[in-house]
Amino acid sequence: MNTKIYKRVLSLTDNLLAAAQQKNQSRFDGYYLELKQLCEEHETTDKDHPVQWETLADFTDDLALAVTIYKQALVKAQAINDKDFRSSIGYSIAALQVELGEKSDAIEHLEEAKISCNKIVDKELKSEIHDLLEKLTDS
Numbered sequence: 001m002n003t004k005i006y007k008r009v010l011s012l013t014d015n016l017l018a019a020a021q022q023k024n025q026s027r028f029d030g031y032y033l034e035l036k037q038l039c040e041e042h043e044t045t046d047k048d049h050p051v052q053w054e055t056l057a058d059f060t061d062d063l064a065l066a067v068t069i070y071k072q073a074l075v076k077a078q079a080i081n082d083k084d085f086r087s088s089i090g091y092s093i094a095a096l097q098v099e100l101g102e103k104s105d106a107i108e109h110l111e112e113a114k115i116s117c118n119k120i121v122d123k124e125l126k127s128e129i130h131d132l133l134e135k136l137t138d139s
Contacts, residue, residue, distance in 0.1 A: 001049040008038060009055050016059050032059055050077040050085045057092065067096050087117035091129050098136070107136050 012035045019028035039052045053073035060066035070093045077085035090113030097106035110133040117126045 001051060002047050005038070005042065005047055005049070006051065009035070009052055012038070013055055013059075028059075032056075035059070048076060050074070050080070050082065050089065054085065054089055054092070063096050063100055067093055067100070070096070083116045083118075084120050084122065087113045087120055087122070087125055087129065089113075090116060091125065091132070094132060098132070103136055107133065110136065 012031050015031045016028060016035070019025075019031060035052070035056050039056050042048045042052065050073040053069055053076060057066045057069035057073060060069055070089050074086065074089045074093065077089055090109045094106040094109040094113065097103070097109065110129055113129045114133060117129055120126065
């Protein structure tokens with residue numbers, strides 16, 4: 001990923017978190033719009049990267065819209081064959097789908113995330129994927 005863009009996404013993330021903690025909706029909305037514009041500006045260019053889209057989805061309050069954005073990020077992660085992003089994004093999609101009552105879709109995304117996470121280092125994410133998948137398939 002382009003270092004300049006990564007630093008910009010990181011800075012916007014810090015600003016979004018600060019605005020959320022201060023309960024300053026207008027500042028939050030402004031930073032969110034900047035992040036959205038950054039994503040759209042780089043879409044379908046060599047600067048497009050799943051981290052931009054995953055971050056945008058992380059800060060999207062509308063759950064259904066967040067799932068849609070995460071799915072965009074997942075396509076980009078699959079395109080560059082990044083197992084870390086495929087795992088984390090798949091888990092995020094599934095967690096929201098559980099909240100939306102879309103259990104079978106959540107299981108499908110978790111199964112894909114479980115396959116992707118076999119070769120990642122993040123043991124906590126692996127465990128979260130495993131535990132949620134087990135919870136959903138046992139119930």
